[in-house]
Amino acid sequence: MDFRVLQTFLVAAATENFHQTAEALFIAQPTVSQHIRQLERELGIKLFERVGKRVRLTAAGKHYLPHAKGLLQQWHHSMEDLQAWRQGYREKLRVAVSPIIARARFSHLLHRFTKQYPDVDISIKIADSVEIGPLVQSGQVDLGLTRMMPGLFQLDTYLLYEDPVVFAVPHNGGDMDAPLPDWEQEVQSNRLLTHNHPGYWDELLLHLRQRGLALRTMAVSQVDITKRFIEDGLGVSFLPRSAVSRELFENRFIELPTPGLALPTVASYLLVPKAGMSEPARHFMEILQALYPPMPPVMQGGKG
Numbered sequence: 613m614d615f616r617v618l619q620t621f622l623v624a625a626a627t628e629n630f631h632q633t634a635e636a637l638f639i640a641q642p643t644v645s646q647h648i649r650q651l652e653r654e655l656g657i658k659l660f661e662r663v664g665k666r667v668r669l670t671a672a673g674k675h676y677l678p679h680a681k682g683l684l685q686q687w688h689h690s691m692e693d694l695q696a697w698r699q700g701y702r703e704k705l706r707v708a709v710s711p712i713i714a715r716a717r718f719s720h721l722l723h724r725f726t727k728q729y730p731d732v733d734i735s736i737k738i739a740d741s742v743e744i745g746p747l748v749q750s751g752q753v754d755l756g757l758t759r760m761m762p763g764l765f766q767l768d769t770y771l772l773y774e775d776p777v778v779f780a781v782p783h784n785g786g787d788m789d790a791p792l793p794d795w796e797q798e799v800q801s802n803r804l805l806t807h808n809h810p811g812y813w814d815e816l817l818l819h820l821r822q823r824g825l826a827l828r829t830m831a832v833s834q835v836d837i838t839k840r841f842i843e844d845g846l847g848v849s850f851l852p853r854s855a856v857s858r859e860l861f862e863n864r865f866i867e868l869p870t871p872g873l874a875l876p877t878v879a880s881y882l883l884v885p886k887a888g889m890s891e892p893a894r895h896f897m898e899i900l901q902a903l904y905p906p907m908p909p910v911m912q913g914g915k916g
Contacts, residue, residue: 618684620647621659625677628666705734705892708748708756710741712809712835713880716854717773718757724899732892741810748883754893756883760810761910766887769910772880772900775852777812778867779875780859782842795868800826803847807831808838809855812876816850819873839865852878881910 624633624644634641652659659673669677709718714736726734737753745762747753756762762769781798799820806829807813820827830847832838835855841847843864859865882900884893901907 614647614650615684615687617647617651618680618687620644621651621680622677622684624648624660624667625669625673628668630667703729703732703890703892705732705890705896706737706753707734707896708737708739708744708753708758710744710757710759710880711738712759712852712855713757714738715836716857717880721899721903724903725896728899729892729895732895734892745883748885751885754884754890755896758881758883759878761881762883765883766885767883768886770882770884770897770900770907771910772882772904772907774877774879775854776877777816777850777875778853778856779848779870780839780842780851780856780865781848781868782845783863783866792866792868795870795873796823796825798848798868802828804829805832805838805841805847805849808833808835808849809852809878811878812850816876823873850875882907 620633620637620639620643623636624630627633627636630644630648631641634644637644648660655676657672657676658670659676660667661670722734722736725732737747739747739756741759744753744756744758745765745767748756748762748767749765757772779795779799781793781802804820804827806817817827817829832841832849835851838847838849838851839856839859842849843859853860853867856865856867860867882897884897889897
């Protein structure tokens with residue numbers, strides 16, 4: 613089968629327009645029609661029906677669509693695998709990483725791994741922490757680095773490191789020797805940017821309101837956007853120190869102490885399948901153990 617024909621079919625199914633398909637694939641529109649007719653002849657079914665100036669999948673076309681996606685994906689994977697083999701890679705490692713870990717701690721780990729194991733073809737999937745457990749459980753990745761416990765999955769979990777949460781406000785550019793602002797005043801006079809990190813926000817907001825603080829909140833789902841908003845004077849937030857370490861070092865943010873308010877600590881975890889790991893995954897875990905000793909196993913519901 614000509615996989616260019618499959619690609620044309622998938623784009624046409626998405627656009628429902630042969631002209632747009634031709635533009636997307638940089639081919640002539642008659643070539644699109646030719647590809648579709650060729651595929652219909654090979655399958656012995658009608659894939660599209662015309663509706664005005666557009667086309668839409670027939671029932672048979674809808675039934676065949678996931679099979680076409682799978683075939684094309686398998687072909688792409690085979691080409692990537694062959695190219696990796698040509699380049700000298702002999703093994704593979706797939707890692708899912710939360711954005712916070714990827715930005716704060718991951719580069720040093722990757723440098724160390726690729727230097728020690730240059731024949732391993734490593735691929736990185738950046739995913740929200742809530743997605744990483746299912747990715748490891750389903751075998752889509754070999755291991756995961758996440759900022760939250762994985763829930764009821766058949767996974768082994770190890771504690772990498774703990775990270776204190778700090779109250780971050782923008783630097784006002786004033787006298788460095790001037791007294792720090794009062795944290796309660798800051799949290800009430802600015803919009804509080806919330807829910808940018810899994811795990812601690814609901815309980816923290818409850819504690820703040822129990823102190824009688826009048827809060828104006830805005831949920832921002834990403835740490836990077838939260839930091840940008842703080843820099844732009846749009847609000848303040850409670851964030852893991854590792855996520856704002858550069859901004860604190862460069863005096864773009866100020867870390868305000870919060871006397872009377874105990875701030876939470878968040879943790880980072882390694883997730884691996886209980887069924888066992890590949891050799892590259894074991895090597896990766898050994899490097900993690902050297903970087904973050906003692907890396908104890910964690911039981912569901914608490915530390916083991």
